[in-house]
Amino acid sequence: MRKLSDMIVYIGKQKMYPLLIVFFLGIAFFFILGQLYYSVRKKAYCEKLERTFKEVLLRQLQEDSFEGYLSTSERKRQLEEYPDTVYLTDESGEHGYYLDREKSRRNIAHDPRLRILHSAYLVEHPLVVDSLYGKWQQHLEQQKMFTAFALQFFLSDKDGNTTSCVFPNDLLLEDYIACFDITIGYRCEVELKGFCSFSFFDLVGTRGIIYAFIYWLLIITSIIMLFFLSKKHKNILIPTSAHVYQLDQNIIFDADLKKLIVGKEEILMKPQISVLLRHFLEAPEFILKDEEIQEIFWSNKSNNESRLHNAISRLRRVFENVPSIEIQRYENIGYQVVTTTAKDGIGIDKIARILGNKITAFSGNSGVGKSALTNNIFNEEVSKEGETSDKAQKGKHTTKHVELFDFSENSYIADTPGFSSFDVEGINYKELDKYFIEFAPYISDCEYRSCTHIKEINCGVKKAVSKRKIDKGRYERYVALFEKLKGDKKW
Numbered sequence: 001m002r003k004l005s006d007m008i009v010y011i012g013k014q015k016m017y018p019l020l021i022v023f024f025l026g027i028a029f030f031f032i033l034g035q036l037y038y039s040v041r042k043k044a045y046c047e048k049l050e051r052t053f054k055e056v057l058l059r060q061l062q063e064d065s066f067e068g069y070l071s072t073s074e075r076k077r078q079l080e081e082y083p084d085t086v087y088l089t090d091e092s093g094e095h096g097y098y099l100d101r102e103k104s105r106r107n108i109a110h111d112p113r114l115r116i117l118h119s120a121y122l123v124e125h126p127l128v129v130d131s132l133y134g135k136w137q138q139h140l141e142q143q144k145m146f147t148a149f150a151l152q153f154f155l156s157d158k159d160g161n162t163t164s165c166v167f168p169n170d171l172l173l174e175d176y177i178a179c180f181d182i183t184i185g186y187r188c189e190v191e192l193k194g195f196c197s198f199s200f201f202d203l204v205g206t207r208g209i210i211y212a213f214i215y216w217l218l219i220i221t222s223i224i225m226l227f228f229l230s231k232k233h234k235n236i237l238i239p240t241s242a243h244v245y246q247l248d249q250n251i252i253f254d255a256d257l258k259k260l261i262v263g264k265e266e267i268l269m270k271p272q273i274s275v276l277l278r279h280f281l282e283a284p285e286f287i288l289k290d291e292e293i294q295e296i297f298w299s300n301k302s303n304n305e306s307r308l309h310n311a312i313s314r315l316r317r318v319f320e321n322v323p324s325i326e327i328q329r330y331e332n333i334g335y336q337v338v339t340t341t342a343k344d345g346i347g348i349d350k351i352a353r354i355l356g357n358k359i360t361a362f363s364g365n366s367g368v369g370k371s372a373l374t375n376n377i378f379n380e381e382v383s384k385e386g387e388t389s390d391k392a393q394k395g396k397h398t399t400k401h402v403e404l405f406d407f408s409e410n411s412y413i414a415d416t417p418g419f420s421s422f423d424v425e426g427i428n429y430k431e432l433d434k435y436f437i438e439f440a441p442y443i444s445d446c447e448y449r450s451c452t453h454i455k456e457i458n459c460g461v462k463k464a465v466s467k468r469k470i471d472k473g474r475y476e477r478y479v480a481l482f483e484k485l486k487g488d489k490k491w
Contacts, residue, residue, distance in 0.1 A: 042177075055139065085097065085098055099188060104183070108183070115186040127190065152195065180193070243278060270314065275296070293311070352407075427485060428485070429482055433452075439464075441464075442463070
């Protein structure tokens with residue numbers, strides 16, 4: 001295992017998440033653009049309706065009889081464009097009228113003299129709303145604008161009384177929207193409001209539909225491109241200061257992202273399991289005692305055996321499909337575990353002391369390094385090291401016979417041929433429990449002398465498993481081996 005302090009390997013994986021994100025972002029963006037386009041088209045449509053109505057209205061005001069009023073106005077004094085108060089003189093004298101500046105700005109005439117002329121003209125020639133509406137309708141039809149619209153009319157007399165009417169309907173429909181508000185006269189005594197109701201196609205038109213089609217075509221094309229690009233896996237090296245560990249050739253653990261990368265597969269880990277694995281990797285010889293684990297997670301609490309067992313079990317499940325990595329607890333069941341690395345010389349001195357005054361046989365898979373370990377203990381080549389096939393990842397040119405080497409006085413090491421698999425065919429299933437040394441203290445608590453520790457009640461071994469005194473994973477392997485051996489016709 002080595003820690004990657006200066007780089008991290010990112011392995012891309014085909015996912016649907018980017019495609020879904022692009023799709024929903026495209027929909028959201030489409031609706032935003034649609035709303036903006038609708039607002040722009042709505043404003044433009046209303047402005048066109050207003051221009052059309054003003055043309056009709058000005059034609060109505062510019063009758064031949066109106067020219068006479070215009071000629072007399074040229075001799076009038078200069079007037080304020082947007083006054084707060086206007087003054088009119090009649091047979092009863094001069095009268096002042098408060099004028100709303102906002103209404104004044106909406107007047108069809110900016111010139112105050114022209115507004116006076118409009119007032120004088122409308123006294124003798126009042127507007128006929130239905131006639132004005134009909135001329136407006138004809139003008140709209142000439143411009144291919146077929147929409148529903150209404151005209152609301154207000155008239156204020158000199159005493160401040162207001163009369164109103166709506167044409168063609170007395171009541172405006174709910175879906176009608178206000179398009180314009182125009183005033184006429186020196187007092188803005190005449191006010192005309194236009195309303196319309198238009199369809200989606202009135203606003204969008206053929207051009208808008210074409211734009212929408214092109215937009216969705218681009219979205220679909222982008223999704224298809226992302227789909228095919230996501231199928232290609234890429235290995236990218238990027239600088240990082242994160243806690244990243246390389247457990248094996250194709251196994252990387254990122255403690256900060258809580259992610260285990262096995263080849264092209266990414267496994268997300270729970271925070272507790274990620275912390276536990278990191279402490280294992282940073283511990284001397286990758287060994288953590290129960291007390292150390294309890295200190296990491298539950299320093300101020302006691303009776304955490306159940307939590308400890310569950311944490312180890314969850315970590316073990318993470319690596320259950322990773323044959324090169326195994327989480328073991330054999331020290332707790334009576335086995336002495338020594339972590340060694342022949343290449344770096346880790347643990348060699350310790351194992352050499354253990355082998356004194358004993359005959360020891362090294363056993364394991366082909367090409368796992370038994371001969372390399374033997375040579376490292378002797379500090380010379382006493383056993384021919386094998387190679388490993390790149391294609392099959394199995395032993396090639398490995399030890400093919402048993403050799404006994406004189407290690408020291410009364411100390412011998414047997415270098416044995418490797419094997420591809422481990423079998424237990426020679427064991428009687430009724431005696432299998434004797435090979436699980438952690439069962440021994442609890443077998444005497446079984447009610448039945450011939451207890452198999454599987455289906456029997458009052459079983460001491462099963463009670464020990466439930467109390468976490470026996471590792472649950474070890475017990476499950478016992479049950480599996482028992483059923484396998486029991487099915488052997490030999491017994």
